[in-house]
Amino acid sequence: MTGVDVGLVPARTGLAYRTVASFIEDRILRGDWAVGARLPSETALAEQLGVNRSTMREAIRVLEQNGLVRRHEGGKRLFVSAPRDADIASRVAAAMVLREMSFFELWEAMLSLEPGLAEGAAGRISADELDAIADNVARTRRALTDERSLTELDIEFHDLVAKASRNRALQLCREPISRLFYPAFLQVFSRLNAGERLIFAHERILAALRAGAASEARAWMDKHIVDFRRGYELASLDIEAPVRMPQA
Amino acid sequence: MTGVDVGLVPARTGLAYRTVASFIEDRILRGDWAVGARLPSETALAEQLGVNRSTMREAIRVLEQNGLVRRHEGGKRLFVSAPRDADIASRVAAAMVLREMSFFELWEAMLSLEPGLAEGAAGRISADELDAIADNVARTRRALTDERSLTELDIEFHDLVAKASRNRALQLCREPISRLFYPAFLQVFSRLNAGERLIFAHERILAALRAGAASEARAWMDKHIVDFRRGYELASLDIEAPVRMPQA
Known part of the structure; x- marks a missing residue:
């Protein structure tokens, strides 16, 4: 783990802590301060940047909140970090719910994302991942009435396919949509015999x-996602209704 | 604008401000506190939740940072808000850069997203939006050597098509990828006569x-995105290299 060199001093403003946070964030994003450093x-940071300690504490909190700085469990030392998928997904899912995006919008997004992920997975999936999906399918067959x-x-099936695509950008895109989209299907399963x-x-x-x-993987995934919409409509659910945050 | 009713009191913990922030966030996401309220x-919040004022100030900062609470310009009053696309895109783009996602991953994501957006736009685009795209194309023709x-x-062309799709979930997905993906093309344009x-x-x-x-809109967009990759390779750029944050 290498340390970082602070360098330039940011200008003070009314929102000094945000200025300091942006200054550090820029450094991290430019790669001057590497992940893990x-x-x-x-x-020490407060002294080097010429701001008072409470300002620096606020700035660090902003950076921690955004997942760019992290402490190891129980430790006080700060490390540069990359934001976690799960944290990003929470923020994006929150935005989707608060903007009242409809099930239709999410469905159409899945129709763009899932077939490409299946296509990518077909060329890149490992034997272990194939086993995991086969196991999922076997368990699904036994759970048809539950x-x-x-x-x-x-949800697990689609997550496994997405991971097997090895495309982290697509996974980051689909994670928040998946969180909101698939749970809506409990409603469909409750009204239709959709398991088969x-x-x-x-x-x-x-x-x-x-x-x-x-x-073929792409074509079957495409049909499958089209089928989701049909199920939603057959169950007489309003496809234009805003999605909701699933209860934990 | 309606006010909100605070109700339950959260338990105190070592990270009281985060507990308070999560408590308020849950209320907002469940729709108990509506956007605009x-x-x-x-x-008053500190009193109602039985925490001290500095804890509440920290909690509010976390919520403001996540775009869930906002003040009107120059005002002190707090309002419930939905996170802005641009703020979400900054966070996701930062994660993509720090996770060292490759140009290939972003390209493959665009290959999933852009054709679906073009297809959606074909059925939903307004006359004004068509004019804006026609104007963009005319300006592009005059800028072929610049x-x-x-x-x-x-970038503007693809943004216009995305907006015309009316799908906000897909737009939210593509925005951070677009920020990182299209600027990489300055390099391609610099090396190839790619304008035509x-x-x-x-x-x-x-x-x-x-x-x-x-x-047809889908098929042409698909060809166009495939062409991007070809341009990248013809320019002898490493498609597996991590993308970088474009300099403002």
């Missing part, structure tokens, strides 16, 4: 992944 | 949008 202590398990297994259609599609996607058949 | 003052303008006009290929594709996409031809 240790930051000087709050006191709506809650079915929803969880469905679901397992049929999952089995076809698994077979395509196993065969390394990229365009 | 006015929050009680810091002092690499910097060409990059800016290219670019304007050709943009003109075809515009014609498809004007005709309301969804599958």
